[in-house]
Amino acid sequence: MSMDAGHDGRGPAAWRRWHEARVVAVAAPHGPLSLTGTHWLLDHPDGRIPDVPGRWREDGDAVVLTAAPEDGLTLDGEPFSGEARLAPDRGPIDTSRAARGDRRLVVLRREGLWAVRDFDPASPARHAFRTIDATPYDPRWSLDGVFRPYDGDRSVRVENADGRERGLGLGGEIAFTLDGTEHTLQVAVEPDGSLWAVFADATSGGSSYRFRFLRPAAPDADGRVVVDFNRALLPPCAFADHFICPFPPPGNTLPVAVPAGERNRVDA
Template identity: 25%
Template sequence: MKKSIFVLLATAFVTLVSTNAQTDYVKEIEKWRSDEESDLKKDNGWLTVAGLFWLKDGINTVGAGPKFDVRLTDNFKQEKFGEINFHNGSATLKVESGVEAQSDGKNISTIDLVSDEKGKPTQIQTGSHTFYLIKREERFGIRLKDNNSEARRTFKGLQWFPIDESYKVMARFDAFTEPKEVKIPNILGGNFKMKSPGILKFTLKGKEYSLQALDEGENKLFIIFRDASNLTETYSAGRFLYADMPVNGQVVLDFNQAVNPPCAFTPFATCPLPPPQNDLPIEIKVGAKRYGH
């Protein structure tokens, strides 16, 4: 009798501990989801991206309306903002007389634009607009953001699959002797050169899979993957997943934290796409659903 009572109490204790652990995990993922949405909605977040304009050699006009090379949104109430003189990768902005513009909190009239290729780009603010110079492969362009963009104003929230802790797996990290430079396809039709430190190998639902990891230099592994759910319920161009750096050759992959890339929210992003080897032949029905699905 005493033995039976002990077994029942032990079972109840184990069940309670397991339930509490599951509840803590769900709360952790729910908070992470809330933070993801807040980051998306913030000033100058991805919902504010309102344009991408590739620069031609010579003078590029900037203003509101179809006649300008770099077109601000209708929230810019003056017609012409200024001109960008671009030549051999160098860009200089000259602001139209009477137009207010700032960079790093200081009023400007003329300024050289440093691109994101060299770290933090020179950011130009006027009203609700911010724009800066980007480089993608051999092209230079202006990325425009508007904090009053329609996408931000009409955002209805992210949609997620139910949380399933069985999609949190331990992966073995097979490191390369030296990080490899790899070509990753992008949505522009070209390729980005990125660094891959190794391959992640893991078991999910009883089968073995592998994913190539990338290193973006932020002490995180970056994984771009596609799976069978992309045909129906998740973003067709794949999803992103981040993971902590390996510890003793092991990496935790939590597909509940799979997110949509920026190009799911704006046609003006320049997203990398999953390399062919990261195309998983199964449905990963956790993490972010297709936006607006």
């Protein structure tokens, strides 16, 4: 089997397809570059959010949206006026219930607090974007690792990109060997069994963004997992300041340089 035909997607051609798809997804009309604001309702007790039409207030397990015809809002694709109760939006951005023209108004809930996110395809960041600077595939950075689950879920408080601390759930760690030395990264376990690590390394804040994400596929029955730093991801907050990405938890800053994967956003 050739280096590029591996069942796990390893190899330069598979990496190029992944990279090209990432650039397209980031630049999409409602991709991360289109986020122009995350508005916490606690900061707007009167329900009025600057530059966002309608009135938004929390009410128990929902956000109540009140709109007049002149607000120009739609709900579920239809012109909307009156009052509606909205649960958090959990699907793709362009499926949010509330919108105004091409703008999507996404209801978010984190740790009991409600927010409205404004995704605008006309955002300056989206129109300035050119590509993602990423290091071409290098097999040295595609490593065999092992997943070690914790006895129970853990949560650590970490600073987020907006300066607030929030809980980060962790389900275990992945261990891998690089140049003869074992390293570990703490990971969250997603509902589909895949893993998610927030990590930094010796390039972070220099030749790479200040931290990155890694999303290995689900481990096999023996806990084996591919730790492919060629697919290190820029976090959403590398594309828009209004995301609340978690910083790496203690222990997830590698003492080595990882000059692989996505490095920085490149604007025209």
